Amino acid sequence: MDRLRNPFTPGAGALPPELAGRSAIIEDGRVLAGRTLLGRYEKSLLLIGLRGVGKTVLLKHLAEDARRNGVVAVVIEVRNAESDFEELALRVKEALCTIDFASSVKSSVNHAFSVLRNFVKTFSLNIGDFGISLETAQGIATSGKMELDLSEMLLACARAAKESGKAMGLYVDELQNFQIEAMRGIIVALHFAAQESLPLYLVGSGLPSIRSLVGKSKTYAERMFNYSDIGALCRDDVDLAITMPMNNNGLDIAPDAIDEVFARTRGYPYFLQEYGYQLWNAAEGSPISADDVRRTAPVVQDRLDSNFFAVRFERISSREKEFLRAMAEFPQNVAIQTSEVARRLGRDLSTLSPVRASLIRKGMIYSPEYGGIAYTVPMFADYMKRMLPA
Ligand SMILES: Nc1ncnc2c1ncn2[C@@H]1O[C@H](COP(=O)(O)OP(=O)(O)O)[C@@H](O)[C@H]1O
Ligand SMILES: [Mg+2]
Known part of the structure; x- marks a missing residue:
């Protein structure tokens, strides 16, 4: 489709065409x-x-x-x-x-x-x-x-x-x-x-x-x-956020394509704007299919890696990278214990405390109320694994 008329808005603070789910x-x-x-x-x-x-x-x-x-x-x-x-x-x-x-x-x-x-x-x-x-x-x-x-x-x-x-x-x-x-x-x-x-x-x-x-x-x-x-959007709101701007501009998208976008973005708004944006640019016919989504996925991933994830990763020392990478090996649905990260890295907990503190200051990780640590960036574990394979 005409790139000039692309309604999607991947970018920090960019007003989306449809403010879904809020x-x-x-x-x-x-x-x-x-x-x-x-x-x-x-x-x-x-x-x-x-x-x-x-x-x-x-x-x-x-x-x-x-x-x-x-x-x-x-x-x-x-x-x-x-x-x-x-x-x-x-x-x-x-x-x-x-x-x-x-x-x-x-x-x-x-x-x-x-x-x-x-x-x-x-x-x-x-x-x-x-x-x-x-x-x-x-x-x-x-x-x-x-x-x-x-x-x-x-x-x-x-x-x-x-x-x-x-x-x-x-x-x-x-x-x-x-x-x-x-x-x-x-x-x-x-x-x-x-x-x-x-x-x-x-x-x-x-x-x-x-x-x-x-x-x-x-x-x-x-x-x-x-x-x-404020969290990820549910399936219906993802549908709204993607389908409305497309429909308003003469493009349609199939329900199973929305399922595919939802699965791949887990409903995170920045990610789905990037999908919407790339799907629009790549679209040759209407409606957009689930296969189209799968074909577009690598482009979206590249864009997210270089625009969304990389900006966070630039000011990080090698010690801090090592720490962030180790975190990626743990389940992400619960907070990670720093002592576990230390054990994994074969280091003393006391040597990691300053690294942990610095990453918190830089806004890369935070400490949830119930203790432990977690990434501040959604799906950051996958990015870490892509950037620094084991
Ligand atoms: N409710 C929403 N529905 C669809 N897209 C959204 C919604 N909220 C934000 N976005 C998109 O998500 C991206 C990130 O928004 P932003 O406000 O910068 O997030 P944050 O301040 O939490 O980092 C932007 O591209 C924006 O257009
Ligand atoms: Mg912000």
């Missing part, structure tokens, strides 16, 4: 935004899942939805870099600029801007000019303690949002990358917002390690969130 969570996000706008309390929301399951796409969708309904949405992706706070401050500034400057709210918006300016000065961030004359918010967000200053800054924004009949929603992607002080700052802000009936909430997304970050940040933090596991 209606329940979209509804949860809508309720959170809507209730906050009404001044009612609702727990903040954390979207947790492996790489490539569609967290970023979902987060952006929820933010857009909320914006349309009157939420002042701040959307950021945390990179675990110096620039994270600058980006946060910049997005907050942009968000404040969207609040109506009607005279009744002007003073609280002005106050929020000036607290933001304090915050920015305190942490030597550069987000450019404010372009308006600001009152002085003396002593607020100037302690130099991130936890305190960030929470004060966010609360000032929430007050400004409230006075203009809006709510402030923080949409934070790759939340696991946030320094613990930043996480604490947000949690403290949410905590006080709940007590003071201020319209502030968080929708965070990222790897399963978010749970332990939240747990470590404040004793009361875990109870402040609804957790939503």
